[in-house]
Amino acid sequence: MRPSHGVAAYMQSAGYRIIPVNPNETKVLGEKAYARLEDVPEKIDIVNIFRRSIFVRGVVDSAIRVGAKAVWTQEGVVDENAAGAARAAGLDVVMGRCILRDHRSLKLPVI
Numbered sequence: 001m002r003p004s005h006g007v008a009a010y011m012q013s014a015g016y017r018i019i020p021v022n023p024n025e026t027k028v029l030g031e032k033a034y035a036r037l038e039d040v041p042e043k044i045d046i047v048n049i050f051r052r053s054i055f056v057r058g059v060v061d062s063a064i065r066v067g068a069k070a071v072w073t074q075e076g077v078v079d080e081n082a083a084g085a086a087r088a089a090g091l092d093v094v095m096g097r098c099i100l101r102d103h104r105s106l107k108l109p110v111i
Helices: 003-013 053-066 080-088 099-106
Strands: 046-049 070-073 092-094
Touching: 003 046, 003 099, 046 053, 053 070, 053 080, 070 080, 080 092
Parallel strands: 046 070, 070 092
Antiparallel strands: none
């Protein structure tokens, strides 16, 4: 049970559609998993990055290519150059914050 799985399960239970992207999985939380962002056949709102900082730029570049609206990195994961590239491409950026904790603290409604 990785933290990414727990966060995805929480966000899914709050009503968000989770599309897993992991080349080592075929299905996560009942959803088909894709090897790359570029393989996802629908629009992506938020790319929640659960990778070490050294891998963020590659994920951000993919998010830009697929036209995602935002990228979000988890606590301790920061790459200011990648954030700058994302912002320059028009994406919203949140770095170094836990989406689950922020969702809970804002007491957002279940959608």
